[in-house]
Amino acid sequence: MDPVLRNPQRRRVLAGGAGALAAAGLAAAGTARAAEGAAAPAAAAAPQAKPLPAYAAWKDADSLIVHSANTIETRRSAYGDGVITPLRQLYVRNNLPPPDASVLNDRDAWEVRIEGVKNPRTLRLGELKTLGVATLATVLQCSGNGRGFFPHKPSGTLWQVGAAGCVMWSGIPVRLLAEQLGGVADGLEYMTGTGGETIPPGIDPATIMVERSVPRQAMEDALLAWEMNGEPLTLAHGGPLRLVVPGYNGVNNVKYLKRLAFTAAQSPAKIQQSSYRIAPLDAKPGPDFPSAWAMDPKSWITSPGADGKPVPAGRVLVKGVAFGGVNAVKRVDVSVDGGKTWRQAELVGPDLGRYAWRQFALAVDLPAGSHVLASRVEDSEGKVQSEHRLENLRGYVNSSWRDHALAVTAA
Amino acid sequence: MDPVLRNPQRRRVLAGGAGALAAAGLAAAGTARAAEGAAAPAAAAAPQAKPLPAYAAWKDADSLIVHSANTIETRRSAYGDGVITPLRQLYVRNNLPPPDASVLNDRDAWEVRIEGVKNPRTLRLGELKTLGVATLATVLQCSGNGRGFFPHKPSGTLWQVGAAGCVMWSGIPVRLLAEQLGGVADGLEYMTGTGGETIPPGIDPATIMVERSVPRQAMEDALLAWEMNGEPLTLAHGGPLRLVVPGYNGVNNVKYLKRLAFTAAQSPAKIQQSSYRIAPLDAKPGPDFPSAWAMDPKSWITSPGADGKPVPAGRVLVKGVAFGGVNAVKRVDVSVDGGKTWRQAELVGPDLGRYAWRQFALAVDLPAGSHVLASRVEDSEGKVQSEHRLENLRGYVNSSWRDHALAVTAA
Numbered sequence: 001m002d003p004v005l006r007n008p009q010r011r012r013v014l015a016g017g018a019g020a021l022a023a024a025g026l027a028a029a030g031t032a033r034a035a036e037g038a039a040a041p042a043a044a045a046a047p048q049a050k051p052l053p054a055y056a057a058w059k060d061a062d063s064l065i066v067h068s069a070n071t072i073e074t075r076r077s078a079y080g081d082g083v084i085t086p087l088r089q090l091y092v093r094n095n096l097p098p099p100d101a102s103v104l105n106d107r108d109a110w111e112v113r114i115e116g117v118k119n120p121r122t123l124r125l126g127e128l129k130t131l132g133v134a135t136l137a138t139v140l141q142c143s144g145n146g147r148g149f150f151p152h153k154p155s156g157t158l159w160q161v162g163a164a165g166c167v168m169w170s171g172i173p174v175r176l177l178a179e180q181l182g183g184v185a186d187g188l189e190y191m192t193g194t195g196g197e198t199i200p201p202g203i204d205p206a207t208i209m210v211e212r213s214v215p216r217q218a219m220e221d222a223l224l225a226w227e228m229n230g231e232p233l234t235l236a237h238g239g240p241l242r243l244v245v246p247g248y249n250g251v252n253n254v255k256y257l258k259r260l261a262f263t264a265a266q267s268p269a270k271i272q273q274s275s276y277r278i279a280p281l282d283a284k285p286g287p288d289f290p291s292a293w294a295m296d297p298k299s300w301i302t303s304p305g306a307d308g309k310p311v312p313a314g315r316v317l318v319k320g321v322a323f324g325g326v327n328a329v330k331r332v333d334v335s336v337d338g339g340k341t342w343r344q345a346e347l348v349g350p351d352l353g354r355y356a357w358r359q360f361a362l363a364v365d366l367p368a369g370s371h372v373l374a375s376r377v378e379d380s381e382g383k384v385q386s387e388h389r390l391e392n393l394r395g396y397v398n399s400s401w402r403d404h405a406l407a408v409t410a411a
Numbered sequence: 412m413d414p415v416l417r418n419p420q421r422r423r424v425l426a427g428g429a430g431a432l433a434a435a436g437l438a439a440a441g442t443a444r445a446a447e448g449a450a451a452p453a454a455a456a457a458p459q460a461k462p463l464p465a466y467a468a469w470k471d472a473d474s475l476i477v478h479s480a481n482t483i484e485t486r487r488s489a490y491g492d493g494v495i496t497p498l499r500q501l502y503v504r505n506n507l508p509p510p511d512a513s514v515l516n517d518r519d520a521w522e523v524r525i526e527g528v529k530n531p532r533t534l535r536l537g538e539l540k541t542l543g544v545a546t547l548a549t550v551l552q553c554s555g556n557g558r559g560f561f562p563h564k565p566s567g568t569l570w571q572v573g574a575a576g577c578v579m580w581s582g583i584p585v586r587l588l589a590e591q592l593g594g595v596a597d598g599l600e601y602m603t604g605t606g607g608e609t610i611p612p613g614i615d616p617a618t619i620m621v622e623r624s625v626p627r628q629a630m631e632d633a634l635l636a637w638e639m640n641g642e643p644l645t646l647a648h649g650g651p652l653r654l655v656v657p658g659y660n661g662v663n664n665v666k667y668l669k670r671l672a673f674t675a676a677q678s679p680a681k682i683q684q685s686s687y688r689i690a691p692l693d694a695k696p697g698p699d700f701p702s703a704w705a706m707d708p709k710s711w712i713t714s715p716g717a718d719g720k721p722v723p724a725g726r727v728l729v730k731g732v733a734f735g736g737v738n739a740v741k742r743v744d745v746s747v748d749g750g751k752t753w754r755q756a757e758l759v760g761p762d763l764g765r766y767a768w769r770q771f772a773l774a775v776d777l778p779a780g781s782h783v784l785a786s787r788v789e790d791s792e793g794k795v796q797s798e799h800r801l802e803n804l805r806g807y808v809n810s811s812w813r814d815h816a817l818a819v820t821a822a
Contacts, residue, residue: 080581080638080641080642080643081544081546081581081582081637081638081641082546082579082580082581082638082639082640082641082642083546083579083641084495084579084640084641085641086498086640086641086642087497088642089641089642126723129728130725130726130727130728130774131726131728132728132772132774133492133728133730133759133772134759134760135492135493135494135759135760135761135770136760136761137761168493168494168495168760168761169493170491170492170493170760171492226492227491227492227493228493229493229495229497230491230492230493230494230495230496230497230500231491231493231497231499231500232491312537314541315541315542316541317540317541317542317543317544319544348544348545348546349545349546349547349579349581350546350547350548350579350761350763350764350767352761352763353761356761359546361543361544363541363543
């Protein structure tokens with residue numbers, strides 16, 4: 001890439017701590033905490049950044065914090081003024097190592113099995129492409145985004161704001177595909193996607209396989225996607241084919257999709273039954289607790305001061321991103337005093353639909369001194385971003401505006 | 412970048428002929444004619460593709476036809492299903508070699524002079540960024556796009572369809588900036604942008620400088636942009652700062668902008684006075700002929716068969732892109748019989764505003780045999796894409812749907 005695209009000063013070492021990779025490299029429990037510009041207290045910075053893994057080596061290292069080979073975060077300071085997150089800057093989170101890159105040698109030969117419809121079939125991607133196409137922008141966000149702000153330091157990657165982006169998908173609408181296969185069979189309440197990762201021999205597939213179920217109605221706007229931001233889907237992001245469930249947390253957007261089934265029950269996989277369950281701190285997570293499905297309204301400031309440097313005192317534009325999960329953004333308010341007073345921000349740029357995020361800006365005068373910048377979104381249904389995080393054992397779905405506030409110094 | 416992102420079979424040598432570069436490397440008069448999938452008769456393919464120049468080395472060579480160091484075209488087959496053209500695939504056309512890459516070392520220090528307002532000023536880019544921000548999608552198209560279809564083989568690069576893309580800009584609205592400087596002074600009918608390229612000593616600047624004037628009303632939606640597709644503007648595309656004139660031909664979107672002036676007359680530069688003038692074949696181009704300003708409605712097919720390979724007979728989606736210049740797209744019709752009969756296509760994906768292009772798709776059954784695929788757009792004002800090119804000496808503004816038809820073989 002353009003060697004001068006990024007200011008070299010940006011290459012700062014901010015991700016600390018060594019990610020603890022479980023045996024066989026299957027788990028991705030990074031323990032790094034990136035201190036970049038966060039209002040929350042920061043752990044000491046480690047002396048060296050981790051390199052990008054081979055399958056994501058094409059990304060822009062300066063924009064990213066590498067927690068582990070399977071968990072890579074966008075720096076808060078890297079989000080630009082455009083609404084779509086460039087692929088080079090987009091976060092990566094894999095539950096398993098990706099399949100071998102050879103699966104992309106002949107993309108159109110990739111096969112996906114469709115079940116739970118009147119006429120179940122296995123289709124090649126090349127055939128899917130003749131059946132229909134749609135393009136849709138969605139927020140893609142790991143359900144653990146913001147975990148780094150939980151005081152009990154949950155297990156899992158301690159993401160700050162950057163396990164999220166807004167991207168443009170192209171693929172075939174699931175609804176259209178199901179119609180062409182006779183429609184969904186009766187009595188099937190869930191849409192279940194199965195990933196095509198390799199399960200090492202000797203391991204019970206149910207313990208590690210990526211198979212997620214979401215309520216059937218989520219199919220209405222779902223896609224089987226083969227492109228992201230106008231490019232064939234990369235291995236890092238689930239190519240050749242990925243299930244996109246708009247408005248739902250990232251884990252439900254199953255990569256390397258080899259099976260899409262309408263099912264009577266949720267998947268028996270551990271990732272469905274006990275992982276990604278929002279359970280109290282003292283509970284054993286299990287199927288009785290809510291699953292990390294639809295996202296909540298959330299926003300955060302991206303500028304100024306997200307790079308940790310002092311902001312020139314005087315007029316600045318306070319900018320950030322805001323989304324409503326499955327609902328559109330209605331308004332965004334911004335505070336420069338840590339939430340004591342608020343002013344409505346202007347929404348910037350094109351509206352890419354209810355599942356995309358909106359960028360916002362507010363012109364303020366920042367006198368010399370310390371300031372805490374915060375933002376708060378309200379969605380089209382009147383739901384307002386919460387002030388406090390929902391405490392939960394694994395540190396999922398943190399949308400607290402207070403946790404996401406940004407302490408800056410104007411000079 | 413991801414080494415397996417693109418199918419290696421795509422790396423075909425289709426651009427032929429040696430570009431005739433004038434002395435000092437200043438002119439960019441490529442003579443190559445890319446034969447890829449065009450209905451028009453094709454010149455013989457040359458044995459070797461040219462390499463990407465250093466300032467564009469980060470682009471995806473497989474998606475591009477390199478005519479010369481300053482003229483690089485997107486392959487018709489590279490346009491994907493997403494509405495925004497990825498930067499790695501976007502065409503490049505420079506009238507002069509770009510400034511030294513060191514101008515990007517400190518982007519915020521770049522200075523632009525604003526004249527023809529009540530309070531003229533020189534502003535640093537860092538200051539511009541505090542004054543306002545907007546994001547806007549526009550079609551960026553070289554006024555010579557489609558020149559390769561003119562039978563008289565005009566001088567200049569013989570582009571086919573690929574000197575065009577749809578990109579997202581972020582920057583400050585010119586209207587807002589002018590207001591903050593007291594407004595445009597009276598009696599100034601043009602908005603004139605001056606590029607920051609280096610003029611070699613001993614050359615009269617007026618003969619080669621990039622300075623373009625457009626009617627003053629074009630300022631209404633114009634931007635001074637520092638980002639493209641969410642990334643800081645690259646050197647290849649005019650970074651650190653570029654004038655964006657939505658709906659206008661590419662040349663008016665002045666790169667490396669060092670001066671923006673409201674002026675009583677058009678620039679005296681050759682590029683304004685005689686180049687980019689739509690003059691008859693037997694005329695000497697000059698200021699009495701129309702300038703390549705606002706774009707006309709135009710569309711073309713991008714799939715299937717744009718890679719020159721046979722299309723599997725049976726159901727296919729015929730897809731392409733369509734735009735209305737300064738107006739929105741109203742409808743697109745598609746023909747699979749070279750324009751004898753037409754069917755309305757479906758518009759695909761989000762509407763990014765009147766200056767963006769729309770993608771379209773139509774499901775058809777293609778029996779084995781030869782077919783000529785064509786598309787025709789109608790804009791919101793009822794103006795329909797023309798059937799025939801406007802013959803002109805330098806081969807500008809070709810929007811003929813017939814020239815842009817695509818001959819394919821189904822098998």
